[in-house]
Amino acid sequence: MKDKLGYRLVQGSLIVIAVWYLLHFAAGSGIIPSPHAAIAAFFRLLGEGIVLHMAVSFYRICMALLFSIIIGVPLGLWLGMSKKADAALSPAVYITYPIPKAALLPVFMILLGLGDKSKIVLIISVIVFQILIAARDGVKEITTDLLLSVRSLGLNKYQIYRHLILPAVLPKILSAIRISIGISISVLFFAETFATSYGIGYFIMNNWIMVNYVDMFAGILALSIMGILLFLGLDWLEQKLCPWVFLNHQ
């Protein structure tokens, strides 16, 4: 399994580097530096503080994911289990879901300050919907047969949550988190371009302004590495928590 993962990572990296080289040669200018120059710059920057920018961004994403799960999962389970709650609240969810939350960053900054809070809340406001809807739909997909079967065993409400509902929705929540990671990195990048001097988004934009494209691409590389680490962590968690999901893929 680990060998396969390593093989896939190397294969994926080679494809990205090949396309990157193509774009580098096609552009024929410094705006797209060569992969080897960006990789070398990344290793140089490791000793010059890029790790701090990565750590700050990583913290913001992890906090946003954590709070989105804490808010979205219980709310989604409640909407999935209660027809009344679903009928009352789902329209509100559908109305607020498509609002471009990035436009609210100035409002969050005024209300929550220029620090981490406003950036974390902005990411939460974008990704909480995916997690909430995944949890709600996961509950709705539980078959009546399975629910009656479990009820016939004499499970009480708490036990039904513990043995039926949570395990049934867990793979769907993890999928939603996987999608949310990609989105949260994009939102984070946007949020870190305003009123901050830490974070990988700031680092990239700062180097862009200084026309230092090699370091800018090293920053993009750092962002990708952060994304890969989050995805790998989530894959590992899914294999530990939901081993039955992988039976058909073995």
Added chain:
Amino acid sequence: MIVTNELCVNYGSEAALKNINISIPEHSTFAVIGPSGCGNTTLLYALAGLIKPTSGRVLVNGLIVDGIRKQTGVILQNHGLLPWKRVWQNVALGMKVRGYGKEEINQRVNDILQELDMTAHKDKFPAQLSGGQKQRVAIARTLVTQPDLMLLDEASSALDEITREHIQDLLLDIYKKRNITLVFITHSIEEAVFLGQRILIMGEGQIKHEVMNPWFGDENLRLKPEFYSMCTEIRKRLKEGD
């Protein structure tokens, strides 16, 4: 003894069961057969306490059923096994939620898995089992709680013919070894004749016929001409019910 008095169940304005009166003696088997949508699954749900009657009542051993009864074991269509629990955990679930101690759960789950020849599969997930094996696990999960009444909804409908006969043999063996009442829904005339001491023929939410099966209990019944004559009789009764 299971008794229903003027049992009616409506889904909205539609009547699924109309004035059902049945009486099933203790330690007997009772087959319910009829076309799809005739109300047989609704009858089973009402006996299990999974749905509340619109009117009338269900009594088991003299007590009104108004919810899940701990001594009733239910096997619904598609086995009802939890995909995220291994065989052992699925079988143990009923005992766990009833608050049995760890040692007793271990002992009884291991015993029942051995009895049903499923010990080798105890660490597998349901998705790794064949249809017949899944049905054995569902039976084990029910038996481990030592029920006095077992309700089965089309227990073998999704199985191939050979596996189906194995499961029917197993159910007959379970019935003979235990003091248990077996009520099962089936669409198979052969299954009703092999496993049903009494056979209830339903149609449009009503009882059409109730037939006594004098050949019930013979493990080799399928090899005998009486079996086929009984199947023919049930088939005729079913046609009359149309």
